[in-house]
Ligand SMILES: Nc1ncnc2c1ncn2[C@@H]1O[C@H](COP(=O)(O)OP(=O)(O)O)[C@@H](O)[C@H]1O
Protein backbone atom coordinates (compact mmCIF):
# COMPACT_ATOMS: atom_id res chain seq x y z
CA UNK A 1 0.00 0.00 0.00
CA UNK A 2 2.87 2.34 0.83
CA UNK A 3 6.34 2.08 -0.66
CA UNK A 4 9.15 4.38 0.27
CA UNK A 5 12.47 4.09 -1.51
CA UNK A 6 15.69 5.88 -0.66
CA UNK A 7 13.86 8.93 0.61
CA UNK A 8 16.06 11.91 1.40
CA UNK A 9 14.96 15.41 2.34
CA UNK A 10 17.25 18.35 2.77
CA UNK A 11 16.27 21.71 4.23
CA UNK A 12 19.01 23.84 2.73
CA UNK A 13 22.20 22.13 3.84
CA UNK A 14 20.53 20.23 6.64
CA UNK A 15 19.61 16.64 5.89
CA UNK A 16 16.44 15.91 7.86
CA UNK A 17 15.98 12.37 6.54
CA UNK A 18 18.61 10.26 4.87
CA UNK A 19 17.99 7.37 2.50
CA UNK A 20 14.92 5.88 4.18
CA UNK A 21 13.19 2.87 2.63
CA UNK A 22 10.27 0.81 3.91
CA UNK A 23 6.96 -0.62 2.82
CA UNK A 24 3.59 -0.89 4.53
CA UNK A 25 1.08 -3.61 3.68
CA UNK A 26 -2.66 -3.05 3.36
CA UNK A 27 -4.44 -3.09 6.71
CA UNK A 28 -1.26 -2.79 8.72
CA UNK A 29 -0.67 -0.34 11.57
CA UNK A 30 2.90 0.83 11.31
CA UNK A 31 4.53 2.70 14.15
CA UNK A 32 7.07 5.36 13.38
CA UNK A 33 9.25 5.71 16.40
CA UNK A 34 12.00 8.18 17.08
CA UNK A 35 13.07 10.97 19.40
CA UNK A 36 12.08 14.57 18.63
CA UNK A 37 13.82 15.83 15.53
CA UNK A 38 14.33 12.33 14.14
CA UNK A 39 12.51 13.19 10.92
CA UNK A 40 9.13 11.54 11.49
CA UNK A 41 7.10 14.59 10.50
CA UNK A 42 9.27 15.12 7.45
CA UNK A 43 8.55 11.60 6.14
CA UNK A 44 4.84 12.09 6.76
CA UNK A 45 4.79 15.42 4.96
CA UNK A 46 6.33 13.77 1.92
CA UNK A 47 3.80 10.93 2.05
CA UNK A 48 0.94 13.42 2.25
CA UNK A 49 2.34 15.41 -0.69
CA UNK A 50 2.86 18.55 1.40
CA UNK A 51 6.32 18.80 -0.09
CA UNK A 52 8.41 16.62 -2.40
CA UNK A 53 11.53 14.72 -1.31
CA UNK A 54 14.95 15.96 -2.34
CA UNK A 55 15.76 12.46 -3.60
CA UNK A 56 14.00 9.14 -3.62
CA UNK A 57 10.47 8.01 -4.26
CA UNK A 58 7.29 7.59 -2.23
CA UNK A 59 4.30 5.66 -3.53
CA UNK A 60 0.87 5.43 -1.93
CA UNK A 61 -1.74 3.01 -3.30
CA UNK A 62 0.28 2.72 -6.49
CA UNK A 63 0.53 6.46 -7.11
CA UNK A 64 3.66 8.56 -6.89
CA UNK A 65 3.35 11.21 -4.18
CA UNK A 66 5.09 13.81 -6.27
CA UNK A 67 3.99 13.11 -9.84
CA UNK A 68 0.45 11.99 -9.09
CA UNK A 69 -0.19 13.93 -5.93
CA UNK A 70 -3.92 14.50 -6.44
CA UNK A 71 -4.56 10.76 -6.68
CA UNK A 72 -2.51 10.17 -3.54
CA UNK A 73 -4.26 12.96 -1.65
CA UNK A 74 -7.67 11.48 -2.53
CA UNK A 75 -6.68 8.30 -0.73
CA UNK A 76 -5.17 9.58 2.49
CA UNK A 77 -6.39 11.10 5.71
CA UNK A 78 -3.79 13.13 7.55
CA UNK A 79 -3.56 14.35 11.12
CA UNK A 80 -0.68 16.84 11.31
CA UNK A 81 1.31 17.10 14.51
CA UNK A 82 -0.04 20.47 15.63
CA UNK A 83 -3.65 19.50 14.78
CA UNK A 84 -4.25 22.69 12.81
CA UNK A 85 -8.00 23.29 12.52
CA UNK A 86 -10.11 26.30 11.58
CA UNK A 87 -10.69 27.64 15.06
CA UNK A 88 -13.67 29.82 14.27
CA UNK A 89 -15.75 27.02 12.70
CA UNK A 90 -18.16 24.78 14.54
CA UNK A 91 -17.13 21.13 14.74
CA UNK A 92 -20.01 19.82 12.60
CA UNK A 93 -19.62 22.62 10.09
CA UNK A 94 -15.90 21.99 9.83
CA UNK A 95 -16.34 18.26 9.24
CA UNK A 96 -18.93 18.92 6.54
CA UNK A 97 -16.47 21.28 4.87
CA UNK A 98 -13.69 18.68 4.94
CA UNK A 99 -16.03 15.94 3.70
CA UNK A 100 -17.08 18.11 0.77
CA UNK A 101 -13.60 19.28 -0.13
CA UNK A 102 -12.43 15.67 -0.16
CA UNK A 103 -14.92 15.00 -2.92
CA UNK A 104 -17.91 13.56 -1.09
CA UNK A 105 -21.03 14.09 -3.24
CA UNK A 106 -23.17 16.92 -1.85
CA UNK A 107 -26.02 14.58 -0.90
CA UNK A 108 -23.77 12.44 1.28
CA UNK A 109 -21.81 15.17 3.02
CA UNK A 110 -24.22 15.48 5.92
CA UNK A 111 -24.41 11.71 6.46
CA UNK A 112 -20.65 11.19 6.33
CA UNK A 113 -19.95 14.02 8.72
CA UNK A 114 -22.59 12.71 11.13
CA UNK A 115 -21.19 9.19 10.95
CA UNK A 116 -17.62 10.24 11.64
CA UNK A 117 -18.76 12.40 14.55
CA UNK A 118 -20.49 9.35 15.92
CA UNK A 119 -17.42 7.15 15.46
CA UNK A 120 -15.18 9.67 17.16
CA UNK A 121 -17.57 10.52 19.97
CA UNK A 122 -18.05 14.15 18.98
CA UNK A 123 -21.82 14.37 19.45
CA UNK A 124 -21.55 16.55 22.53
CA UNK A 125 -19.44 19.24 20.91
CA UNK A 126 -20.96 19.18 17.41
CA UNK A 127 -22.18 22.75 17.64
CA UNK A 128 -19.31 24.28 19.56
CA UNK A 129 -16.68 26.38 17.84
CA UNK A 130 -13.41 24.46 17.63
CA UNK A 131 -11.57 27.11 19.64
CA UNK A 132 -13.86 26.35 22.60
CA UNK A 133 -13.32 22.59 22.91
CA UNK A 134 -10.79 20.67 25.02
CA UNK A 135 -7.47 19.28 23.80
CA UNK A 136 -8.86 15.74 23.75
CA UNK A 137 -11.84 16.73 21.63
CA UNK A 138 -9.59 18.71 19.29
CA UNK A 139 -7.54 15.60 18.71
CA UNK A 140 -10.71 13.68 17.93
CA UNK A 141 -11.86 16.34 15.49
CA UNK A 142 -8.41 16.02 13.88
CA UNK A 143 -8.82 12.28 13.56
CA UNK A 144 -12.42 12.68 12.42
CA UNK A 145 -11.41 14.98 9.57
CA UNK A 146 -8.77 12.47 8.52
CA UNK A 147 -11.36 9.69 8.53
CA UNK A 148 -14.29 11.48 7.00
CA UNK A 149 -13.89 10.25 3.43
CA UNK A 150 -13.01 6.71 4.49
CA UNK A 151 -9.46 6.92 3.16
CA UNK A 152 -7.42 3.83 2.41
CA UNK A 153 -4.43 5.25 4.22
CA UNK A 154 -4.32 7.17 7.48
CA UNK A 155 -1.28 9.15 8.49
CA UNK A 156 -1.32 10.29 12.10
CA UNK A 157 1.54 12.43 13.37
CA UNK A 158 1.91 11.98 17.13
CA UNK A 159 -1.82 11.48 17.71
CA UNK A 160 -1.57 11.31 21.50
CA UNK A 161 0.92 14.06 22.21
CA UNK A 162 -0.20 16.62 24.79
CA UNK A 163 -3.18 14.65 26.07
CA UNK A 164 -3.87 13.58 29.64
CA UNK A 165 -3.73 9.84 30.45
CA UNK A 166 -7.48 9.34 30.16
CA UNK A 167 -7.62 11.07 26.79
CA UNK A 168 -4.59 9.08 25.61
CA UNK A 169 -6.41 5.87 26.43
CA UNK A 170 -9.48 6.98 24.51
CA UNK A 171 -7.54 8.05 21.44
CA UNK A 172 -5.57 4.81 21.45
CA UNK A 173 -8.79 2.85 21.56
CA UNK A 174 -10.10 4.90 18.67
CA UNK A 175 -6.97 4.13 16.62
CA UNK A 176 -6.99 0.48 17.57
CA UNK A 177 -10.54 0.22 16.26
CA UNK A 178 -9.34 1.47 12.88
CA UNK A 179 -7.02 -1.49 12.36
CA UNK A 180 -7.94 -3.71 9.44
CA UNK A 181 -10.21 -1.19 7.74
CA UNK A 182 -7.42 1.26 7.04
CA UNK A 183 -3.71 1.18 6.54
CA UNK A 184 -2.29 3.35 9.29
CA UNK A 185 1.06 5.00 9.84
CA UNK A 186 1.40 6.71 13.17
CA UNK A 187 4.41 8.43 14.61
CA UNK A 188 5.27 8.70 18.25
CA UNK A 189 8.16 9.29 20.54
CA UNK A 190 6.46 7.29 23.27
CA UNK A 191 7.73 3.72 23.26
CA UNK A 192 4.92 1.75 24.92
CA UNK A 193 2.52 3.26 22.45
CA UNK A 194 3.88 1.24 19.54
CA UNK A 195 3.64 -2.07 21.35
CA UNK A 196 0.02 -1.24 22.23
CA UNK A 197 -1.02 -0.08 18.78
CA UNK A 198 1.29 -1.25 16.08
CA UNK A 199 1.84 -4.49 14.24
CA UNK A 200 5.22 -3.30 13.08
CA UNK A 201 7.57 -0.56 14.07
CA UNK A 202 10.17 1.52 12.31
CA UNK A 203 12.75 3.20 14.45
CA UNK A 204 14.44 6.28 13.06
CA UNK A 205 17.02 8.49 14.63
CA UNK A 206 18.64 11.64 13.24
CA UNK A 207 17.01 11.01 9.88
CA UNK A 208 18.34 7.47 9.50
CA UNK A 209 16.42 4.23 9.65
CA UNK A 210 17.68 2.18 12.58
CA UNK A 211 15.39 -0.86 12.71
CA UNK A 212 12.20 -2.29 11.24
CA UNK A 213 10.44 -5.15 13.00
CA UNK A 214 7.47 -6.30 15.04
CA UNK A 215 7.50 -4.83 18.54
CA UNK A 216 7.68 -8.32 20.08
CA UNK A 217 10.62 -9.31 17.86
CA UNK A 218 12.47 -6.15 18.72
CA UNK A 219 11.91 -6.98 22.32
CA UNK A 220 12.90 -10.64 21.78
CA UNK A 221 16.21 -9.55 20.35
CA UNK A 222 17.19 -8.44 23.80
CA UNK A 223 15.21 -11.01 25.75
CA UNK A 224 16.82 -14.33 24.96
CA UNK A 225 18.58 -13.79 28.22
CA UNK A 226 17.53 -15.75 31.25
CA UNK A 227 18.07 -15.31 34.95
CA UNK A 228 18.89 -18.55 36.74
CA UNK A 229 19.34 -19.23 40.44
CA UNK A 230 20.37 -22.64 41.77
CA UNK A 231 21.32 -23.88 45.23
CA UNK A 232 24.52 -25.89 44.96
CA UNK A 233 28.24 -25.62 45.26
CA UNK A 234 29.41 -22.54 43.49
CA UNK A 235 32.41 -23.84 41.54
CA UNK A 236 30.70 -26.98 40.31
CA UNK A 237 27.53 -25.23 39.24
CA UNK A 238 29.52 -22.83 37.13
CA UNK A 239 31.63 -25.60 35.60
CA UNK A 240 28.64 -27.73 34.66
CA UNK A 241 26.67 -24.79 33.27
CA UNK A 242 29.54 -23.72 31.09
CA UNK A 243 29.69 -27.19 29.59
CA UNK A 244 25.99 -27.35 28.68
CA UNK A 245 24.89 -27.39 25.08
CA UNK A 246 22.63 -24.58 23.93
CA UNK A 247 23.78 -22.17 26.63
CA UNK A 248 26.13 -19.27 26.15
CA UNK A 249 27.12 -15.90 27.50
CA UNK A 250 27.22 -17.02 31.09
CA UNK A 251 27.74 -14.25 33.65
CA UNK A 252 27.73 -14.57 37.41
CA UNK A 253 25.35 -12.48 39.47
CA UNK A 254 25.23 -11.59 43.12
CA UNK A 255 22.94 -13.92 45.07
CA UNK A 256 21.96 -14.90 48.63
CA UNK A 257 24.08 -17.44 50.63
CA UNK A 258 24.13 -20.99 49.29
CA UNK A 259 22.60 -20.05 46.01
CA UNK A 260 24.33 -19.30 42.74
CA UNK A 261 22.81 -16.84 40.30
CA UNK A 262 23.68 -16.41 36.64
CA UNK A 263 22.46 -14.58 33.63
CA UNK A 264 22.77 -16.60 30.48
CA UNK A 265 21.61 -16.61 26.93
CA UNK A 266 20.24 -19.62 25.08
CA UNK A 267 21.54 -20.38 21.64
CA UNK A 268 18.81 -23.00 21.43
CA UNK A 269 16.16 -22.33 24.01
CA UNK A 270 14.45 -25.75 24.12
CA UNK A 271 17.59 -27.83 24.36
CA UNK A 272 19.19 -25.40 26.73
CA UNK A 273 16.30 -25.62 29.17
CA UNK A 274 16.26 -29.40 29.02
CA UNK A 275 20.00 -29.54 29.63
CA UNK A 276 19.69 -27.28 32.65
CA UNK A 277 16.86 -29.37 34.10
CA UNK A 278 18.67 -32.68 33.71
CA UNK A 279 21.86 -31.16 35.11
CA UNK A 280 19.98 -30.06 38.24
CA UNK A 281 18.36 -33.46 38.64
CA UNK A 282 21.63 -35.31 38.13
CA UNK A 283 23.37 -33.30 40.85
CA UNK A 284 20.42 -33.17 43.25
CA UNK A 285 20.51 -29.40 43.33
CA UNK A 286 17.50 -27.20 43.72
CA UNK A 287 16.19 -24.88 41.07
CA UNK A 288 15.22 -21.73 42.89
CA UNK A 289 14.46 -19.35 40.07
CA UNK A 290 14.55 -19.34 36.27
CA UNK A 291 12.93 -16.51 34.33
CA UNK A 292 13.42 -14.70 31.06
CA UNK A 293 14.61 -11.12 31.40
CA UNK A 294 12.17 -8.91 29.51
CA UNK A 295 14.10 -6.12 27.93
CA UNK A 296 11.76 -3.15 27.76
CA UNK A 297 11.35 -1.41 24.44
CA UNK A 298 13.13 1.47 26.12
CA UNK A 299 16.24 -0.68 26.57
CA UNK A 300 16.14 -1.83 22.98
CA UNK A 301 15.51 1.64 21.72
CA UNK A 302 18.45 3.03 23.63
CA UNK A 303 20.59 0.12 22.49
CA UNK A 304 19.66 0.60 18.83
CA UNK A 305 20.00 4.34 18.90
CA UNK A 306 23.31 4.33 20.73
CA UNK A 307 24.65 1.54 18.54
CA UNK A 308 23.88 3.76 15.57
CA UNK A 309 25.74 6.65 17.13
CA UNK A 310 28.75 4.65 18.21
CA UNK B 311 -9.87 23.92 -12.03
CA UNK B 312 -12.84 22.54 -10.15
CA UNK B 313 -15.77 24.97 -9.64
CA UNK B 314 -17.14 22.99 -6.70
CA UNK B 315 -13.88 23.20 -4.78
CA UNK B 316 -13.54 26.90 -5.58
CA UNK B 317 -17.08 27.39 -4.28
CA UNK B 318 -16.37 25.44 -1.09
CA UNK B 319 -13.25 27.42 -0.30
CA UNK B 320 -14.96 30.68 -1.21
CA UNK B 321 -17.88 30.00 1.15
CA UNK B 322 -15.59 28.94 3.97
CA UNK B 323 -13.54 32.10 3.57
CA UNK B 324 -16.66 34.27 3.52
CA UNK B 325 -17.96 32.65 6.70
CA UNK B 326 -14.59 33.18 8.27
CA UNK B 327 -14.57 36.84 7.16
CA UNK B 328 -17.94 37.53 8.67
CA UNK B 329 -17.26 35.64 11.86
CA UNK B 330 -14.45 38.03 12.71
CA UNK B 331 -14.76 41.65 13.69
CA UNK B 332 -12.16 42.88 11.19
CA UNK B 333 -14.37 42.82 8.15
CA UNK B 334 -17.17 44.77 9.87
CA UNK B 335 -14.65 47.32 11.09
CA UNK B 336 -13.19 47.69 7.61
CA UNK B 337 -16.64 48.17 6.06
CA UNK B 338 -17.67 50.72 8.70
CA UNK B 339 -14.42 52.67 8.31
CA UNK B 340 -14.78 52.57 4.55
CA UNK B 341 -18.33 53.94 4.67
CA UNK B 342 -17.48 56.59 7.25
CA UNK B 343 -14.53 57.86 5.24
CA UNK B 344 -16.23 57.80 1.85
CA UNK B 345 -19.38 59.26 3.43
CA UNK B 346 -17.34 62.11 4.84
CA UNK B 347 -15.93 62.96 1.40
CA UNK B 348 -19.36 62.69 -0.18
CA UNK B 349 -20.89 64.99 2.41
CA UNK B 350 -18.17 67.60 1.92
CA UNK B 351 -18.38 67.52 -1.86
CA UNK B 352 -22.16 67.84 -1.73
CA UNK B 353 -22.08 70.61 0.87
CA UNK B 354 -19.55 72.59 -1.17
CA UNK B 355 -21.65 72.10 -4.29
CA UNK B 356 -24.81 73.35 -2.62
CA UNK B 357 -23.08 76.39 -1.06
CA UNK B 358 -21.64 77.37 -4.43
CA UNK B 359 -25.02 76.80 -6.11
CA UNK B 360 -26.78 79.08 -3.62
CA UNK B 361 -24.15 81.79 -4.15
CA UNK B 362 -24.45 81.39 -7.91
CA UNK B 363 -28.15 82.28 -7.74
CA UNK B 364 -27.22 85.72 -6.40
CA UNK B 365 -24.16 86.25 -8.58
CA UNK B 366 -24.67 86.07 -12.38
CA UNK B 367 -20.91 85.98 -13.09
CA UNK B 368 -20.40 83.05 -10.83
CA UNK B 369 -23.52 81.41 -12.23
CA UNK B 370 -22.17 81.59 -15.79
CA UNK B 371 -18.87 80.17 -14.69
CA UNK B 372 -20.63 77.51 -12.80
CA UNK B 373 -22.78 76.40 -15.71
CA UNK B 374 -19.61 75.17 -17.31
CA UNK B 375 -19.29 72.79 -14.47
CA UNK B 376 -21.95 70.33 -13.57
CA UNK B 377 -22.68 67.88 -10.80
CA UNK B 378 -20.74 65.14 -12.60
CA UNK B 379 -17.60 67.23 -12.68
CA UNK B 380 -17.84 68.78 -9.24
CA UNK B 381 -19.22 65.95 -7.13
CA UNK B 382 -19.17 62.57 -8.87
CA UNK B 383 -15.67 62.58 -10.33
CA UNK B 384 -13.89 63.71 -7.17
CA UNK B 385 -16.08 61.27 -5.24
CA UNK B 386 -14.82 58.33 -7.29
CA UNK B 387 -11.27 59.62 -6.80
CA UNK B 388 -11.67 59.56 -3.01
CA UNK B 389 -13.46 56.22 -2.94
CA UNK B 390 -10.67 54.61 -4.93
CA UNK B 391 -7.96 55.89 -2.58
CA UNK B 392 -9.90 54.71 0.45
CA UNK B 393 -10.50 51.36 -1.25
CA UNK B 394 -6.75 50.98 -1.71
CA UNK B 395 -6.28 51.73 1.97
CA UNK B 396 -8.79 49.06 2.97
CA UNK B 397 -7.95 46.08 0.74
CA UNK B 398 -4.65 45.10 2.43
CA UNK B 399 -6.60 44.80 5.68
CA UNK B 400 -8.94 42.34 3.97
CA UNK B 401 -6.32 40.30 2.13
CA UNK B 402 -3.59 40.09 4.76
CA UNK B 403 -5.02 37.10 6.58
CA UNK B 404 -5.91 34.93 3.58
CA UNK B 405 -2.73 32.86 3.46
CA UNK B 406 -0.61 34.35 6.26
CA UNK B 407 -3.04 33.19 8.93
CA UNK B 408 -3.17 29.64 7.56
CA UNK B 409 0.60 29.54 7.52
CA UNK B 410 0.85 30.81 11.06
CA UNK B 411 -1.70 28.39 12.50
CA UNK B 412 -0.52 25.53 10.28
CA UNK B 413 -3.92 24.91 8.69
CA UNK B 414 -2.20 25.37 5.32
CA UNK B 415 -0.69 21.91 5.86
CA UNK B 416 -4.15 20.33 5.83
CA UNK B 417 -5.47 22.61 3.11
CA UNK B 418 -2.64 21.74 0.72
CA UNK B 419 -2.91 18.02 1.45
CA UNK B 420 -6.63 17.94 0.66
CA UNK B 421 -7.30 16.67 -2.86
CA UNK B 422 -7.63 20.19 -4.24
CA UNK B 423 -5.56 21.95 -6.88
CA UNK B 424 -3.56 24.98 -5.79
CA UNK B 425 -5.40 27.01 -8.44
CA UNK B 426 -8.72 26.28 -6.74
CA UNK B 427 -7.34 27.27 -3.36
CA UNK B 428 -6.02 30.57 -4.71
CA UNK B 429 -9.16 31.37 -6.71
CA UNK B 430 -11.47 30.46 -3.82
CA UNK B 431 -9.66 32.75 -1.42
CA UNK B 432 -9.27 35.51 -3.97
CA UNK B 433 -12.93 35.48 -4.98
CA UNK B 434 -14.06 35.56 -1.34
CA UNK B 435 -12.10 38.76 -0.90
CA UNK B 436 -13.47 40.17 -4.16
CA UNK B 437 -17.02 39.47 -2.96
CA UNK B 438 -16.40 41.48 0.20
CA UNK B 439 -14.89 44.33 -1.80
CA UNK B 440 -17.79 44.36 -4.25
CA UNK B 441 -20.23 44.45 -1.34
CA UNK B 442 -18.34 47.39 0.12
CA UNK B 443 -18.38 49.23 -3.19
CA UNK B 444 -22.08 48.53 -3.70
CA UNK B 445 -22.84 50.05 -0.30
CA UNK B 446 -21.43 53.34 -1.58
CA UNK B 447 -24.10 53.35 -4.32
CA UNK B 448 -26.26 55.25 -1.83
CA UNK B 449 -24.23 58.38 -2.69
CA UNK B 450 -25.03 58.47 -6.43
CA UNK B 451 -28.62 57.51 -5.63
CA UNK B 452 -28.85 60.62 -3.43
CA UNK B 453 -27.40 62.69 -6.28
CA UNK B 454 -29.91 61.25 -8.74
CA UNK B 455 -32.72 62.13 -6.36
CA UNK B 456 -31.44 65.69 -5.87
CA UNK B 457 -30.27 66.53 -9.37
CA UNK B 458 -29.87 65.23 -12.90
CA UNK B 459 -26.37 63.84 -13.36
CA UNK B 460 -25.21 61.92 -16.42
CA UNK B 461 -25.57 58.24 -15.63
CA UNK B 462 -22.87 56.80 -17.86
CA UNK B 463 -19.89 58.15 -15.89
CA UNK B 464 -21.46 56.78 -12.72
CA UNK B 465 -21.73 53.30 -14.19
CA UNK B 466 -18.25 53.27 -15.69
CA UNK B 467 -16.94 54.75 -12.45
CA UNK B 468 -18.30 51.75 -10.62
CA UNK B 469 -16.79 49.42 -13.19
CA UNK B 470 -13.49 51.17 -12.51
CA UNK B 471 -13.83 50.76 -8.75
CA UNK B 472 -14.64 47.07 -9.14
CA UNK B 473 -11.60 46.54 -11.38
CA UNK B 474 -9.37 48.50 -9.03
CA UNK B 475 -10.62 46.43 -6.09
CA UNK B 476 -10.06 43.21 -8.02
CA UNK B 477 -6.48 44.19 -8.86
CA UNK B 478 -5.66 45.34 -5.34
CA UNK B 479 -7.13 42.11 -3.94
CA UNK B 480 -4.94 39.98 -6.23
CA UNK B 481 -1.90 41.96 -5.11
CA UNK B 482 -2.88 41.43 -1.49
CA UNK B 483 -3.47 37.70 -1.91
CA UNK B 484 0.03 37.47 -3.32
CA UNK B 485 1.71 39.32 -0.46
CA UNK B 486 -0.25 37.21 2.01
CA UNK B 487 1.13 34.05 0.42
CA UNK B 488 4.71 35.22 0.92
CA UNK B 489 4.67 35.47 4.70
CA UNK B 490 3.09 34.07 7.82
CA UNK B 491 2.90 37.50 9.39
CA UNK B 492 -0.26 39.45 8.57
CA UNK B 493 1.31 42.81 9.41
CA UNK B 494 4.20 42.10 7.03
CA UNK B 495 1.70 41.11 4.36
CA UNK B 496 -0.28 44.34 4.78
CA UNK B 497 2.92 46.42 4.77
CA UNK B 498 4.17 44.91 1.52
CA UNK B 499 0.71 45.45 0.00
CA UNK B 500 0.73 49.12 0.96
CA UNK B 501 4.24 49.48 -0.44
CA UNK B 502 3.31 47.94 -3.78
CA UNK B 503 -0.01 49.77 -4.06
CA UNK B 504 1.62 53.12 -3.36
CA UNK B 505 4.28 52.30 -5.90
CA UNK B 506 1.59 51.73 -8.53
CA UNK B 507 -0.11 54.88 -7.35
CA UNK B 508 2.88 57.18 -7.18
CA UNK B 509 4.63 56.32 -10.42
CA UNK B 510 2.25 58.65 -12.22
CA UNK B 511 3.94 61.56 -10.41
CA UNK B 512 7.18 60.74 -12.19
CA UNK B 513 5.58 61.05 -15.62
CA UNK B 514 6.42 64.77 -16.08
CA UNK B 515 9.99 64.18 -14.94
CA UNK B 516 11.05 61.57 -17.50
CA UNK B 517 11.28 61.34 -21.27
CA UNK B 518 8.04 61.14 -23.24
CA UNK B 519 8.41 57.45 -24.10
CA UNK B 520 9.15 56.32 -20.56
CA UNK B 521 6.50 58.72 -19.32
CA UNK B 522 3.90 56.92 -21.38
CA UNK B 523 4.96 53.59 -19.96
CA UNK B 524 4.82 54.90 -16.39
CA UNK B 525 1.44 56.48 -17.02
CA UNK B 526 0.18 53.18 -18.35
CA UNK B 527 1.45 51.33 -15.30
CA UNK B 528 -0.09 53.79 -12.88
CA UNK B 529 -3.29 52.70 -11.21
CA UNK B 530 -4.87 56.12 -10.92
CA UNK B 531 -4.41 57.11 -14.58
CA UNK B 532 -6.79 54.31 -15.46
CA UNK B 533 -9.35 55.27 -12.85
CA UNK B 534 -9.47 58.85 -14.11
CA UNK B 535 -10.52 57.89 -17.61
CA UNK B 536 -13.14 55.42 -16.35
CA UNK B 537 -14.72 57.98 -14.05
CA UNK B 538 -15.07 60.30 -17.06
CA UNK B 539 -17.47 57.78 -18.54
CA UNK B 540 -15.07 56.37 -21.11
CA UNK B 541 -14.60 52.63 -21.22
CA UNK B 542 -11.30 52.00 -22.94
CA UNK B 543 -10.29 48.38 -23.55
CA UNK B 544 -6.76 49.42 -22.57
CA UNK B 545 -7.97 50.15 -19.04
CA UNK B 546 -9.83 46.86 -18.78
CA UNK B 547 -6.81 44.94 -20.02
CA UNK B 548 -4.58 46.79 -17.58
CA UNK B 549 -6.57 45.72 -14.53
CA UNK B 550 -7.14 42.18 -15.74
CA UNK B 551 -3.40 41.84 -16.38
CA UNK B 552 -2.66 42.94 -12.83
CA UNK B 553 -5.11 40.35 -11.52
CA UNK B 554 -3.64 37.56 -13.66
CA UNK B 555 -0.06 38.54 -12.82
CA UNK B 556 -0.56 38.54 -9.05
CA UNK B 557 -2.64 35.37 -8.97
CA UNK B 558 0.07 33.67 -11.01
CA UNK B 559 2.72 34.93 -8.60
CA UNK B 560 0.62 33.60 -5.71
CA UNK B 561 0.62 30.14 -7.27
CA UNK B 562 4.37 30.27 -7.71
CA UNK B 563 4.81 31.41 -4.15
CA UNK B 564 2.76 28.46 -2.86
CA UNK B 565 4.89 26.17 -4.98
CA UNK B 566 8.18 27.48 -3.64
CA UNK B 567 6.82 27.03 -0.12
CA UNK B 568 6.46 23.38 -0.95
CA UNK B 569 10.00 23.17 -2.20
CA UNK B 570 11.54 24.64 0.90
N1 LIG C 1 11.07 23.65 7.51
C1 LIG C 1 12.22 23.24 8.08
N2 LIG C 1 13.38 23.91 7.83
C2 LIG C 1 14.54 23.51 8.38
N3 LIG C 1 14.69 22.45 9.18
C3 LIG C 1 13.59 21.73 9.48
C4 LIG C 1 12.30 22.09 8.94
N4 LIG C 1 11.39 21.19 9.39
C5 LIG C 1 12.08 20.32 10.17
N5 LIG C 1 13.39 20.65 10.22
C6 LIG C 1 14.44 19.90 10.96
O1 LIG C 1 14.44 18.58 10.47
C7 LIG C 1 14.63 17.66 11.53
C8 LIG C 1 13.51 16.65 11.53
O2 LIG C 1 12.32 17.29 11.86
P1 LIG C 1 10.94 16.54 12.01
O3 LIG C 1 10.68 15.76 10.77
O4 LIG C 1 9.93 17.55 12.40
O5 LIG C 1 11.25 15.55 13.22
P2 LIG C 1 10.23 14.80 14.20
O6 LIG C 1 8.87 14.92 13.62
O7 LIG C 1 10.74 13.39 14.23
O8 LIG C 1 10.34 15.46 15.53
C9 LIG C 1 14.70 18.47 12.81
O9 LIG C 1 16.05 18.59 13.18
C10 LIG C 1 14.12 19.80 12.43
O10 LIG C 1 14.72 20.83 13.15
Ligand SMILES: [Mg+2]
Nearest residue numbers: 040041081157
Ligand atom coordinates in the same frame (compact mmCIF):
# COMPACT_ATOMS: atom_id res chain seq x y z
MG1 LIG D 1 7.26 15.67 14.45
